[in-house]
Amino acid sequence: MTDEQAPVTTLTTGEIAAGGPAVSQPEPRRGRTVPEVAALVLFLVGEIVFFSIKSPYFLDRDNWFNILTAIAIFGIIAAPATLLLVAGQFDLSVGSGTAFCGVIMAYVAGNQAGSLGEATSLGVFLVLLAGLGIGVINGFFVTVVGVNALITTLGMLAVLRGLAQVIAEGQTLFLGTFSGLGQGRIAAAPFDVPVSAVILVGVLALFWFVMRYTVYGRSMYAIGANPLAARLSGVRSKRLIFLGFLLSGLCTAIGGLILVSEVGAAASGTAALGYELQVVTAVILGGASLAGGRGTILGTALGLLIIGVLNNGLNLLSVDAFWQQVAQGTLLIAAVSFDQLRIRVTAR
């Protein structure tokens, strides 16, 4: 051991009661460590440079809105997914949930007699309720019954897809009267930004704040890092995880609304198919640990952008959509391998 015997300061009487000794150096020392997201930023910049050289349209403002709208739905779901994964939990029911919510919207708003406005508001209300319901069911089985989250939500994945098809009788339900959310733009100068992109940024910002600055968010990190220690530190793990699933359900509902609005229809069998994996890909790419305790919204946002830019760029270059899947999968494995290397290098 090279360090000297540290001087043991003596506490004076009353300091314990006063909450400990006075603090001499209040400013935390700034570290020189490379932030974990540096590699992601670098990769994203590389992608952007590459595609902007290859395609004249890439840097267009409208193209960037395309990218944002393309990642809006699963980005909105990825925010609570990050929160859950940080606490060591998964929600695989989000893809089917999105389709289920979309079908409910199309079914209710499409079949409702009465004024258009009433039908739409009733639909939105019921969809949000459905989203919360999904969250309650997931949360109940995970926290009260104690079923593993992976299994619970895998079951719900099948249940919700099935129910969506039952409601729509396996068909695609059309809804032409609800386009504002998915196709609309906020016209205020100087930009006319797509509504869905604004919602995406809003949701991400909200979760960023929650995870960074609220007791709730920090508690979720503690639960994921060591569930037993969290309990012994007085963290009420079950109700916090329950709330996490509730948020996931709510964001799924928002995703479903945007989807049905964007497409003008809800295909009960194929809508939002595989979104749960897209979401997990983005979150893991963003540096969250499957073991829990690590992960940030900033990372997830970068993961989303990397995937969005990649797909968009390959589209502009007219690369086959099938190859895009190959690229995305390769990217995930490469990113996680790189992270493993980084850990091994810094651990030495």
Place this chain on the structure above:
Amino acid sequence: MNSGFRLEARGIRKSFGGVEVLHGVDLAAAGGSVLALLGENGAGKSTLVKIIAGDYHADEGEIQVGDEVHSSLDPVTARRLGIRMIFQEMADAPALSIAENISLGRWPGRRGLVRWREVRRRAERVLDELGADLDPDRLVSSLRIGERQVVEIARALSDEARCLILDEPTAALSAQEVDRLFTFIERLRDRGVVLVYITHRLDEVRQIADFVQVLRDGNVVLYGKVGDLERRELVSAMVGRAIEEVQRPAPRTWELGKTPVLRFKGASSEDAFRDVDLDVYPGEVVALYGKVGSGTAEVAEVAFGIRRLSAGSLELDGRARSFRGPGQAIDAGVGLLPADRQREGAFMVRSVAENISVPSWPRLAKLKLLISARTEGLAYRRWHDALGIRSRNDPRQPIGTLSGGNQQKVMLGRWLERRSHALLLVEPTRGVDVGARQEIYRSIRRLGSEGVGILIPTSDYEEVVQVADRAAVMARGRIVAMLGGDAISTEQLIEAAGG
């Protein structure tokens, strides 16, 4: 007794990331003898034996096993040469039976088919040889930790181990299991096996080892026959300075409070303990001494809301309480330092600041909602100096990168930041090196002087002598003796606990 077989390592050097941790270390052990390898955490013991077992490659030096000399070993060669290592963390397969574990990776068979009768016979033979009374068909997951260790030894033995390295094998064992383990070790010694025994318990060295080698900061600082060395010499070789060992704390200069912080009255909990009567007054440090399994930790669990009483009562600050969970106990001012820091205490991947703040978040948060890294950093800084935590002085440093002793100080700081006035410190210095141990004891005494009531369930009698005002001794779930003042000595404690 001497089989003539020898294990030697000469001039071993090893660096990690540019920092040399072994500076040319020698080790020599003869068959038919036990060599104890002593040293504080970080002295290089584990690195040295991992090089011998082939887990790490030495940068310099050579290893001689019998007649073969190697500049470095890999795990396969080490196995071939008969070197086996038994780790603190079990490397067995809990879902398989004892017999299967003993033959793990070396299935007796023909043309790819396992001969189960031979698997069983092999297990019976080796367990018999060890005198271990275990049914080979039992699942390893159903065994106690001491029994699992015996299975590991049996596995090494059936594999013709000529050199067995044991890394702190008694850390989790009860006294009886330790005795049984020592019998096995003696039997192996008599068969001419080389035994290297890593420990930091000095009494064990005397009990089991023939030779002792002390490592400090990557150098050999002492080597000799156990019989020729004084206990004091070993301690000062380990620590590098003479410390007063097993000394009673300075007499209390402060008054105790009037109402007990904690009071158990006729408390019983299922099979764990019965009829426990115990008080802890504000300002008092009370040890609850007992061997592993005697019920000491379970008493603390009741006061923290993890365990319910089946009879009797618990009072906190004079009020009868029955906590339904740790949350309620924490709110009432109780703090618990768990015995297993890694599993129950620390958030290994999170920062030290966060580790200290978790239970205090409700108080530290603005509007009971918002918490910032800055607030947590301040909380950490409050205790960094007061507890002598040695770290980079960066609140964002992950706690996993600190040494065991410093992690434990952070765990203690967690409850100080929470301003808990009833502390339950279970095995507070387990896995903590000698130097940090003394600092933790000083901190505990100082907390006593501040009026905190402290209960220390522990199986380490030296700890009791060094820190407690009063000691209750437990055996088989009952309090069998109450010692105070100078009556607290290692002899008295061991005798009261039933030897």
